[in-house]
Amino acid sequence: MTMEQHITDMAGKAKHACRNLAVASTAVKNQVLGDVARLLNENKRQVQGENAKDLAAGREKGLSAAMMDRLELSDKVFNSMIGGVEEVMALPDPVGRISDMSRRPNGITVGRMRIPLGVVAMIYESRPNVTIDAAVLCLKAGNGVILRGGSEAINSNIALADILQQALAKNNINPDSVQVVDTTDRTAIEYLLQQEDSIDLIIPRGGEGLIRFVAQNSRIPVLKHYKGVCHIYVDKDADLKKATPIIMNSKTQRPGVCNALEGLLIHRQIANAYLPEIAAQFDRASVTMVGCPEAVSICPQVEPATEQDWGTEWLALKLCVKVVGSLDEARAYIETYGSKHTETIITENYSTAQEFLASIDASAVMVNASTRFNDGGQLGLGAEIGISTTKLHSYGPMGLEELTTRKFIIYGSGQVRD
Amino acid sequence: MTMEQHITDMAGKAKHACRNLAVASTAVKNQVLGDVARLLNENKRQVQGENAKDLAAGREKGLSAAMMDRLELSDKVFNSMIGGVEEVMALPDPVGRISDMSRRPNGITVGRMRIPLGVVAMIYESRPNVTIDAAVLCLKAGNGVILRGGSEAINSNIALADILQQALAKNNINPDSVQVVDTTDRTAIEYLLQQEDSIDLIIPRGGEGLIRFVAQNSRIPVLKHYKGVCHIYVDKDADLKKATPIIMNSKTQRPGVCNALEGLLIHRQIANAYLPEIAAQFDRASVTMVGCPEAVSICPQVEPATEQDWGTEWLALKLCVKVVGSLDEARAYIETYGSKHTETIITENYSTAQEFLASIDASAVMVNASTRFNDGGQLGLGAEIGISTTKLHSYGPMGLEELTTRKFIIYGSGQVRD
Numbered sequence: 001m002t003m004e005q006h007i008t009d010m011a012g013k014a015k016h017a018c019r020n021l022a023v024a025s026t027a028v029k030n031q032v033l034g035d036v037a038r039l040l041n042e043n044k045r046q047v048q049g050e051n052a053k054d055l056a057a058g059r060e061k062g063l064s065a066a067m068m069d070r071l072e073l074s075d076k077v078f079n080s081m082i083g084g085v086e087e088v089m090a091l092p093d094p095v096g097r098i099s100d101m102s103r104r105p106n107g108i109t110v111g112r113m114r115i116p117l118g119v120v121a122m123i124y125e126s127r128p129n130v131t132i133d134a135a136v137l138c139l140k141a142g143n144g145v146i147l148r149g150g151s152e153a154i155n156s157n158i159a160l161a162d163i164l165q166q167a168l169a170k171n172n173i174n175p176d177s178v179q180v181v182d183t184t185d186r187t188a189i190e191y192l193l194q195q196e197d198s199i200d201l202i203i204p205r206g207g208e209g210l211i212r213f214v215a216q217n218s219r220i221p222v223l224k225h226y227k228g229v230c231h232i233y234v235d236k237d238a239d240l241k242k243a244t245p246i247i248m249n250s251k252t253q254r255p256g257v258c259n260a261l262e263g264l265l266i267h268r269q270i271a272n273a274y275l276p277e278i279a280a281q282f283d284r285a286s287v288t289m290v291g292c293p294e295a296v297s298i299c300p301q302v303e304p305a306t307e308q309d310w311g312t313e314w315l316a317l318k319l320c321v322k323v324v325g326s327l328d329e330a331r332a333y334i335e336t337y338g339s340k341h342t343e344t345i346i347t348e349n350y351s352t353a354q355e356f357l358a359s360i361d362a363s364a365v366m367v368n369a370s371t372r373f374n375d376g377g378q379l380g381l382g383a384e385i386g387i388s389t390t391k392l393h394s395y396g397p398m399g400l401e402e403l404t405t406r407k408f409i410i411y412g413s414g415q416v417r418d
Numbered sequence: 419m420t421m422e423q424h425i426t427d428m429a430g431k432a433k434h435a436c437r438n439l440a441v442a443s444t445a446v447k448n449q450v451l452g453d454v455a456r457l458l459n460e461n462k463r464q465v466q467g468e469n470a471k472d473l474a475a476g477r478e479k480g481l482s483a484a485m486m487d488r489l490e491l492s493d494k495v496f497n498s499m500i501g502g503v504e505e506v507m508a509l510p511d512p513v514g515r516i517s518d519m520s521r522r523p524n525g526i527t528v529g530r531m532r533i534p535l536g537v538v539a540m541i542y543e544s545r546p547n548v549t550i551d552a553a554v555l556c557l558k559a560g561n562g563v564i565l566r567g568g569s570e571a572i573n574s575n576i577a578l579a580d581i582l583q584q585a586l587a588k589n590n591i592n593p594d595s596v597q598v599v600d601t602t603d604r605t606a607i608e609y610l611l612q613q614e615d616s617i618d619l620i621i622p623r624g625g626e627g628l629i630r631f632v633a634q635n636s637r638i639p640v641l642k643h644y645k646g647v648c649h650i651y652v653d654k655d656a657d658l659k660k661a662t663p664i665i666m667n668s669k670t671q672r673p674g675v676c677n678a679l680e681g682l683l684i685h686r687q688i689a690n691a692y693l694p695e696i697a698a699q700f701d702r703a704s705v706t707m708v709g710c711p712e713a714v715s716i717c718p719q720v721e722p723a724t725e726q727d728w729g730t731e732w733l734a735l736k737l738c739v740k741v742v743g744s745l746d747e748a749r750a751y752i753e754t755y756g757s758k759h760t761e762t763i764i765t766e767n768y769s770t771a772q773e774f775l776a777s778i779d780a781s782a783v784m785v786n787a788s789t790r791f792n793d794g795g796q797l798g799l800g801a802e803i804g805i806s807t808t809k810l811h812s813y814g815p816m817g818l819e820e821l822t823t824r825k826f827i828i829y830g831s832g833q834v835r836d
Contacts, residue, residue: 019753023777096776102798108787110797115779117809196633200809215614221639221810242832249834335437357827358514359441361533369526369830378835379528379826380520391535391618391823392639393811405809408797409775412787414660416667417796 011198017174018144035167116142125206151184228258235347291321311337363396429616435592436562453585534560536618543624569602646676653765709739729755781814
């Protein structure tokens, strides 16, 4: 079989298999998830044995310490993976939920029923725990799923897929509903992106290069974010006692993630007083700053920013600082350099807060809160499969509901159209 | 300027212009629509003069009578266009609507606010009235819009765009928010489909060839339906007094549209009695039938169907007839030959009705009602910009709400993440 045939075959099987899954009851789906958790527990040593092969190959290939860390299915990662499955079990099932029921003048009753999307393909890098996280979310929402993890995690992923399929089979759900692409050949991705007759959604997670490749080559809808260039705007009417902990939490709590702070905008009226104060905090936390000439002149720790520094996703203890004269100027900066991920204002002014919330275009817009809250768990969705900065279908963290769609249902009693 | 520069320039201008429109109040947007209606009235003769040029060119090119009919902006079409604008004015504005507000344990309040998508590009054929219908829906939802109509309607479309831009300018909204592609060069479409930095959604309307071309070449999300192959399944427990008017209405009320009936499935237990009855009705309405061997043997008017007849979108007074033994068999047929558009069951059996509603995958699933109800106006959305059989973002008729998305808004009081 050629690679193209192999991938087309996988996608077709997933499409066929997920028809049963789409109408499975919540009880059955939860039983599958319960069995996944149990089997993970029972087969931990065996899966870790497969993971050890990946780790050995990684060492040989000279993977970075960070990549090796992400690749390892340590006891801690294993337990958090099992905990994640149990969390998804506890979430309400969106499938079958009916909303917007109304009676039309001719007597037909119209409503909208939540249904699974169909087949979701996840394309991701290194972390093998994503295999379980993503699969159980897709399954709970009634979707088939095709998983294409990083080539460096291939043995771990095949072992985890085996557990997922065992749990499905045990509950009389076609195990083809979950499949892992069992080859490290990169052309597999290209063929996956062409299966528009079988796959309904592509979710890429990983570096910007991978995501751009997927977006440019897919014939199937893609939900993605390239990067998170998040800002905090400290308004002239800010309560600075709130500003400092929010800024420090946003920048330093976990600097390597997409909802971390990358740019700080400060209103001119408070810049002279506040910039040295926050700079001292940054110094203490080993955060370095690059900024506009005005920021540099106020604060000697700020290095002059080059044009390409603006809008950079640092993912490190570094950020851009800019002094602005108004909310309009802050908004123009965010429109130019932001990534539609997360934008926060610090202000006590009611009207300024409302204007910021209404007019800033980002997946999450906040007042007086850390950018780190843009996360499915923190915003109340339960687990998340990713964050979308695409506006179609879903904007922001995607949970179970975002893995479904709605069809119209019509209850008639013989009506015809005039 | 090259064509690529010209289109890139248009898209960039639309993106820039629609920022103001996105935050315009409902009152201002309704004033724009009111001015569109008024200007259409005042400039009717002049627009019809431009339309006459298109009609003359169409006659010279030998367009079919049906195409010439669609091209003409008669007094009747003009009035219905103006009526359509007034209808959209009266619809509630989805932008700014906040839903799902909840307080998280740490005290942040999370909600979701409806916002415009950004810039929508419509690619359509012949009918120039779509220019007004689509533009006012996009504008009311706060979106910029780029319209690329059929080359045969170019003069009409430019005249209509001029009216739209006048109405915008009069209300201090940047007129670049609405632009008509002022060239009949088809490469313009290809460049439009590559403006992923400026355009957020593509909606193609027209023949299957155009729509497939758009879907295959777009880097931007596309909402579309290729065709409507709609079925009615007459269950063994059907009330046949309801079945006949519903079937006749679905097939004959307007056979050339996407929600017309194309295939009739009849349960074996009632086929001997009912098929001759409905066939007599079809005869009277000049509807011809092709069917399975069983249907042919029951009813001499049914011609044997070839394999390629199944799943055909006839768009004419013709349909397929098939005898089936169960709901499962009907469902399998619909999965194979349907187009996920509209599927109806005729039954008095409660459990069969519920199972059909839950398990059939189509944008609208109905019990005891005409397939012709799958339409934004009929289902209560007000005007519609199209019907989607794509599951992402919107499935079924798309009204104002489907031209928006939701962002997360977070009201904090100094919270940081643990």
